[in-house]
Amino acid sequence: MKHISIDTIKTWERFYRANFINCLSGFKSASLVGTVNAEGQSNLAVFSSIVHLGSDPALIGFINRPLAAAPHTINNIKATGVYTINHIHPSFVAKAHQSSAKYAVDINEFDAVNLEAQFINSIKAPFVGESFIKYALELSEIVPIKQNNTFLVIGAVTDVLIDDKLMEEDGFIALEKAGSMSCLGIDAYYKTELFERFGYARPDI
Amino acid sequence: MKHISIDTIKTWERFYRANFINCLSGFKSASLVGTVNAEGQSNLAVFSSIVHLGSDPALIGFINRPLAAAPHTINNIKATGVYTINHIHPSFVAKAHQSSAKYAVDINEFDAVNLEAQFINSIKAPFVGESFIKYALELSEIVPIKQNNTFLVIGAVTDVLIDDKLMEEDGFIALEKAGSMSCLGIDAYYKTELFERFGYARPDI
Numbered sequence: 001m002k003h004i005s006i007d008t009i010k011t012w013e014r015f016y017r018a019n020f021i022n023c024l025s026g027f028k029s030a031s032l033v034g035t036v037n038a039e040g041q042s043n044l045a046v047f048s049s050i051v052h053l054g055s056d057p058a059l060i061g062f063i064n065r066p067l068a069a070a071p072h073t074i075n076n077i078k079a080t081g082v083y084t085i086n087h088i089h090p091s092f093v094a095k096a097h098q099s100s101a102k103y104a105v106d107i108n109e110f111d112a113v114n115l116e117a118q119f120i121n122s123i124k125a126p127f128v129g130e131s132f133i134k135y136a137l138e139l140s141e142i143v144p145i146k147q148n149n150t151f152l153v154i155g156a157v158t159d160v161l162i163d164d165k166l167m168e169e170d171g172f173i174a175l176e177k178a179g180s181m182s183c184l185g186i187d188a189y190y191k192t193e194l195f196e197r198f199g200y201a202r203p204d205i
Numbered sequence: 206m207k208h209i210s211i212d213t214i215k216t217w218e219r220f221y222r223a224n225f226i227n228c229l230s231g232f233k234s235a236s237l238v239g240t241v242n243a244e245g246q247s248n249l250a251v252f253s254s255i256v257h258l259g260s261d262p263a264l265i266g267f268i269n270r271p272l273a274a275a276p277h278t279i280n281n282i283k284a285t286g287v288y289t290i291n292h293i294h295p296s297f298v299a300k301a302h303q304s305s306a307k308y309a310v311d312i313n314e315f316d317a318v319n320l321e322a323q324f325i326n327s328i329k330a331p332f333v334g335e336s337f338i339k340y341a342l343e344l345s346e347i348v349p350i351k352q353n354n355t356f357l358v359i360g361a362v363t364d365v366l367i368d369d370k371l372m373e374e375d376g377f378i379a380l381e382k383a384g385s386m387s388c389l390g391i392d393a394y395y396k397t398e399l400f401e402r403f404g405y406a407r408p409d410i
Contacts, residue, residue, distance in 0.1 A: 019376030021260035027387035029231025055226035101406035171224030182232035201306040
């Protein structure tokens with residue numbers, strides 16, 4: 001086994017290092033975040049750093065890169081307080097990844113990558129019409145990460161849209177049946193296969 | 206498609222809701238966190254809420270549940286400033302999941318679940334001997350999440366241990382070749398299969 005110190009990693013070429021460190025933390029949830037600005041223009045962007053914070057209350061976070069690199073999503077969320085997170089499936093994963101390109105602020109990425117902006121009831125932010133599992137959130141807090149100028153965006157789930165055939169008896173959602181994808185590093189997308197469910201672990205078992 | 210509001214979700218039985226919301230955020234990185242307390246006793250616990258924060262500097266976070274529910278890992282990290290994160294593979298996933306049981310503070314989970322506590326060079330925290338990809342971190346900051354009394358634990362990568370045959374030409378790590386597992390919800394573990402790598406997206410392509 002090779003032992004690599006951070007002093008070595010710091011000397012690596014930028015994209016090589018980004019690939020490596022992004023993979024090191026493991027598989028992630030491939031998701032599209034839908035927002036709208038104060039003037040009503042929609043924005044769509046792929047995010048991989050979704051993190052479960054708690055289920056009661058139902059809180060989900062994601063990491064937004066520094067403002068200079070990725071201003072649109074976070075600025076729209078600040079402006080409207082509402083956003084959607086949409087699972088990505090194989091049929092539109094190429095379009096989803098394309099939404100990570102740096103489009104100008106006046107470009108609607110739904111149109112640019114050809115995905116449907118779906119508006120449901122009175123929820124201001126657009127869902128991805130093609131997604132089988134998606135949810136809307138209300139902004140709770142934006143926590144600045146001072147170490148690298150990123151942000152932890154914390155949202156409270158308000159609405160879930162799901163094919164209820166995917167929901168199992170105990171609340172589990174078998175995402176592989178919907179083809180929800182996992183991602184790795186900065187550009188790789190994965191299919192998944194259930195290995196095992198273990199149940200709640202107790203010390204004496 | 207079914208539209209479920211948060212008002213409905215709030216009425217659900219506790220474990221049903223936990224399964225559902227934990228699945229909603231998508232696939233996660235299944236990892237074991239190794240720590241040691243001030244007296245030198247090792248601790249091991251499975252964590253699923255690993256989040257990539259940045260690659261320059263190399264920062265990786267994880268969410269620790271409230272202190273009353275999960276005190277050992279975070280207290281050890283506060284005491285020593287050092288911890289390891291270890292990928293989980295099919296050969297020991299059952300043991301890894303068992304480490305999520307609520308063992309008493311004086312129990313060494315490495316012994317309880319029969320995994321090897323591996324100490325390398327002068328790194329104080331134990332690695333999981335059976336893991337093919339693992340890294341050590343130095344605590345940077347513990348950020349309290351006031352909404353639900355959880356914590357974002359931010360660490361700076363200091364050392365990586367990896368079979369270098371897994372590293373590709375551009376720094377990508379093909380985790381499926383190592384059998385690193387993804388997880389979902391509170392008790393499900395998944396194998397993965399590469400669907401596609403897309404490269405860096407640009408608006409004009």
